[in-house]
Amino acid sequence: MSDHPALLASQLEDGKVRCELCAHRCLIRPGQKGLCRVRENRGGELFSLSYGRLIASHVDPIEKKPLYHFKPGSLSFSIASPGCNFRCQWCQNADISQISSTNEPGRPRFVAPERVVEAALASKSQSISYTYTEPTLSVEYNLSVSQMARDAGLKNVYVTNGYMTPEMLELSIPTLDAANVDIKAFDEAVHRRYTGAHLQPVLDSCMALLKAGVWLEVTTLMIPGINDDETQLQGVAEFIATELSLDVPWHVSRYFPQPQFRQIPATPPERIFYAMDVGRKAGLRYVYGGNLLTSTDTDCPNCGERVVRRIGYADAIVNLKESACPKCGFRIAGVW
Ligand code: SF4
Structure with missing residues (x-):
């Protein structure tokens, strides 16, 4: 399979191309790649270098994304192509995100979209997650897979840094759950x-x-001394509370040092508890600590009844009565 013509590109003078997939909106000269290194200008036309070049595929519990209010206890067939448009120094997937599909030895193999859907169905997954790297960069492939997935009764999930243009959102949202x-x-x-x-x-x-109408959850990986001060934590919590919804779950996760970023020690659990407190004080109904050994269960924010009990990541007992708490009838937000 050759590289694929890219969507969301405008052809300009002198063979230059403007990529309109992400908010970097790279201006790319002939023979050059965009900042993500997986979209290339060839003779005045933009190509996706990552179309179907799967560098990872795995069957994960949906909670691992993390999504706690979307089909809890289900499996999600998770795929990744190379590339990212961010340069986070602490990236835990830098070995697959910070490469282009052409500079990797033994270039990732091409997997046809229908094979992904077949594998997802065979694994008894209820959804396909586009994850691990920055999935939006492979929008052309994702659209092929996600439409087939929809037709087969599967849901589609993006785990993303959110750096999309309005044009990209418009293109992606119709097949995104x-x-x-x-x-x-x-x-x-x-x-x-x-x-x-x-x-x-x-x-x-x-x-x-x-x-x-896409079900949304937000994650913040807390890096001590970088983004865990009170002002930033309150900023995220208040943004969710006022601009999104009190029903949007917020995951505040522990960071652990990575081989390329050892200078900052792991987030102390107390700092995660503090952030969770900030979220609750902002009125958020669902705040979860990530990468902790404590409970990931969901309790009714009205009466405290346990409405989803998780056993590790592998299983969930959903104790809801028509999407509501069985004890007090409070509607628990989510896709059940
Ligand atoms: S997707 Fe890549 S090429 Fe396009 S604007 Fe973003 S970083 Fe640039």
């Missing part, structure tokens, strides 16, 4: 310094996804 968006910092200077990207487009994507 759920998304987990990472808000990596709530200070423009911090976000820019550590990811190489602006904060506002991420927030705009969250609002657009929610408005379009």
Whole structure:
């Protein structure tokens, strides 16, 4: 399979191309690649270098995305192609995200979209997750897979940094059922310094996804001394509470040092508990600590009844009565 013509590209003078997939909106000269290194200008036409070049595929519990209010206890067939448009120094998947599909020795193999759907069905997954790297960069392939997945009765899930343009959102939303968006910092200077990207487009994507009816959960990986100060934590919590919804779950996760980023020690669990408290004080109904050994269960925010009990990541007992708490009748937000 040759590389695939890219969508969301405008042809300009002198063979230059403007990529309109993500908010970087790279201006790419002939023979050059965009910042993500997986979209290339060939003779005035933009190509996706990652179309179907799967670098990872795995069957995961949906909770691992993390999505806690979307088909709890189900499996999600998870795929990844190379590439990312952020440069987070602590990335836990840098070995597959910070490469292009052409510079990797033994270039990732091509997998036809229908094979992904067949594998998802065979694994008894209820959804396909586009994850591990930055999935939006492979929008052309994702659209092929997601449409087939829909036809086969599967859901589609993006686990993304949210750095999408409105054009990209418009293209993707019709076949998208759920998304987990990472808000990596709530200070423009911090976000820019550590990811190489602006904060506002991420927030705009969250609002657009929610408005379009895509089930949304938000994650913040807490890096001590970078994004875990009170101001930033309150910023994320209040953004969710006021611009999104009190029903949008917020996952605050522990960070652990990576081989390429050892200078900051792991997030102390107490700091996660503090962030969870900040979220609850902002009125958020569903706040979860990630990468902790404590409970991941969901309790009714009205009466405290346990409405989803999780056994590790592998199983969930859903104790809901028509999407509501069986004890007090409070509606628990989610896709059950
Ligand atoms: S996806 Fe983003 S980073 Fe990649 S070429 Fe397009 S605008 Fe640039």
